[in-house]
Amino acid sequence: MRLEYFQMIDRVASFDAAAQVLSATSTVPDDSPVFEGHFPGHPLMPGVLLTETMAQASGYLVLGLLKFSHMPFLAGVEKAKFRTFVGPGAGLAIEAQLVHHGSGYAVTKAKIRSDGKAVCDAELMFRLMPFPNDMATVMRAQAQAIGLVPEAA
Amino acid sequence: MASTFETVANIISETCDIPREQITPESHAIEDLGVDSLAFLDIAFAIDKAFGIKLPLEQWTQEVNEGKVPAEEYFVLKNLCARIDQLVAAKAA
Numbered sequence: 001m002r003l004e005y006f007q008m009i010d011r012v013a014s015f016d017a018a019a020q021v022l023s024a025t026s027t028v029p030d031d032s033p034v035f036e037g038h039f040p041g042h043p044l045m046p047g048v049l050l051t052e053t054m055a056q057a058s059g060y061l062v063l064g065l066l067k068f069s070h071m072p073f074l075a076g077v078e079k080a081k082f083r084t085f086v087g088p089g090a091g092l093a094i095e096a097q098l099v100h101h102g103s104g105y106a107v108t109k110a111k112i113r114s115d116g117k118a119v120c121d122a123e124l125m126f127r128l129m130p131f132p133n134d135m136a137t138v139m140r141a142q143a144q145a146i147g148l149v150p151e152a153a
Numbered sequence: 154m155a156s157t158f159e160t161v162a163n164i165i166s167e168t169c170d171i172p173r174e175q176i177t178p179e180s181h182a183i184e185d186l187g188v189d190s191l192a193f194l195d196i197a198f199a200i201d202k203a204f205g206i207k208l209p210l211e212q213w214t215q216e217v218n219e220g221k222v223p224a225e226e227y228f229v230l231k232n233l234c235a236r237i238d239q240l241v242a243a244k245a246a
Contacts, residue, residue, distance in 0.1 A: 105194045132190040
């Protein structure tokens with residue numbers, strides 16, 4: 001996890017196209033400028049970055065299910081709950097489940113757990129759009145780097 | 154059982170915080186009710202769930218953008234409801 005580069009997913013642990021579920025893992029970095037401000041002397045992973053982490057896991061899920069035909073752009077966050085604090089060094093288990101694939105949009109539910117505890121959960125909506133420019137190539141490379149199974153890509 | 158229009162009007166009212174009495178079968182979702190494209194995704198999601206269908210928004214948008222079909226055909230609520238009924242009937246057939 002590299003917060004400054006918005007690389008929130010370290011590894012895709014599993015991708016089940018039939019069940020429409022993706023599981024991923026990530027480790028909150030020990031050091032980051034983010035923690036200098038959030039909060040001074042009390043480093044905590046910001047809720048907005050936990051939301052981004054859920055969104056990225058959901059995004060890779062959608063990319064895998066659609067075989068990279070469209071790019072999912074985050075369009076809505078509903079029912080976001082942040083249930084416990086997460087600090088530097090915490091291991092995160094992220095799960096994203098497809099709720100609905102509509103025409104031009106998709107809805108997922110995602111959650112993060114750490115040390116067996118529920119950290120956060122939310123329902124996320126994505127607008128599905130054609131890839132701008134060569135973004136598909138970039139996304140395929142990133143997906144491959146984090147272990148999204150090749151047959152899904 | 155609520156009519157298609159009642160269900161759709163309630164969805165729009167709740168999703169977009171529009172007083173239910175302002176929503177009529179003649180209302181144009183975009184021009185009269187001010188529904189934007191993002192809010193319409195929320196509405197589409199609720200309609201898809203409520204009726205067990207998949208509104209073909211991409212196809213509709215393309216047809217409107219290409220000038221093949223006037224927007225009223227899809228976004229005036231009585232017309233939208235007729236399309237929903239057709240999709241429900243096609244699914245049941």
